[in-house]
Amino acid sequence: MRRYMVAGNWKLNMGPSAGVELAAGIQNGLAGCTLKGDALVCPPYVTIPAVAAVAQGQPVYLGAQNCSDQDQGAYTGQVSAGLLKEAGCSHVLVAHSERRQYQKETDDLFVAKIDRVHAAGLVAVFCFGELLEERQAGNAEDVVKAQLAGVLPRVASATPENLILAYEPVWAIGTGETATPEIAQHMHKVSRDAVTGLLGPDFADAARILYGGSCKPSNAAELFSQPDVDGGLIGGASLKIEDFLGIIEAAEKVM
Numbered sequence: 001m002r003r004y005m006v007a008g009n010w011k012l013n014m015g016p017s018a019g020v021e022l023a024a025g026i027q028n029g030l031a032g033c034t035l036k037g038d039a040l041v042c043p044p045y046v047t048i049p050a051v052a053a054v055a056q057g058q059p060v061y062l063g064a065q066n067c068s069d070q071d072q073g074a075y076t077g078q079v080s081a082g083l084l085k086e087a088g089c090s091h092v093l094v095a096h097s098e099r100r101q102y103q104k105e106t107d108d109l110f111v112a113k114i115d116r117v118h119a120a121g122l123v124a125v126f127c128f129g130e131l132l133e134e135r136q137a138g139n140a141e142d143v144v145k146a147q148l149a150g151v152l153p154r155v156a157s158a159t160p161e162n163l164i165l166a167y168e169p170v171w172a173i174g175t176g177e178t179a180t181p182e183i184a185q186h187m188h189k190v191s192r193d194a195v196t197g198l199l200g201p202d203f204a205d206a207a208r209i210l211y212g213g214s215c216k217p218s219n220a221a222e223l224f225s226q227p228d229v230d231g232g233l234i235g236g237a238s239l240k241i242e243d244f245l246g247i248i249e250a251a252e253k254v255m
């Protein structure tokens with residue numbers, strides 16, 4: 001049985017004071033609960049220390065949305081995985097579609113970043129997923145397989161514990177459009193089969209594959225009921241205490 005994860009990607013929202021309020025609300029909502037899975041919040045860098053004061057480890061883990069591919073030195077504006085660990089993070093998102101799109105990040109960079117995350121003893125959440133044009137052209141499966149094949153076999157020390165996967169169909173991110181449970185299950189199965197080919201069946205069986213793309217309290221239970229969906233990476237709905245808690249509640253119910 002895989003443990004579910006419900007992760008909130010706050011993106012470019014929530015400064016320190018709003019972030020503390022949100023994290024504390026989530027933490028309070030879960031007080032006294034022993035979750036069957038893991039909750040994670042990923043604030044902007046500057047909000048991480050404030051959130052660390054209220055949520056750092058069970059039941060709410062703290063993560064970053066990005067990190068440098070470098071460890072230290074003359075890299076202006078960069079933040080290393082080691083510094084994130086020192087600030088209280090246990091997880092780092094890598095390869096989010098918004099970084100692929102706006103920062104033009106590439107497979108080589110993703111491999112380097114994941115290696116740094118692992119060297120710091122943190123867990124990487126590796127995001128992948130097809131664009132609308134790619135789906136419309138009938139290429140969704142090939143795109144996803146290529147994104148996985150371009151990175152996973154090159155990561156030096158990946159285990160199912162230190163590498164979580166997140167399928168995020170770009171056409172469903174922030175659009176209100178959600179993959180149907182059938183599409184989500186199909187793409188998660190395609191992804192898991194690809195991982196079997198790349199890293200072996202034991203890794204693939206144990207790997208957690210999260211779904212991301214307009215996941216909310218009203219559709220979370222249906223999505224999370226799919227056998228290859230192991231939780232969610234949530235954008236917009238992770239910014240409201242009751243919505244994020246509602247999604248965790250759905251996970252507790254069906255997983």
Ligand code: 13P
Pocket residue numbers: 009096168172173174175176212213214215233234235236237
């Ligand atoms: P939304 O939930 O806002 O669609 O965002 C999903 C996402 O990008 C999470 O990383």
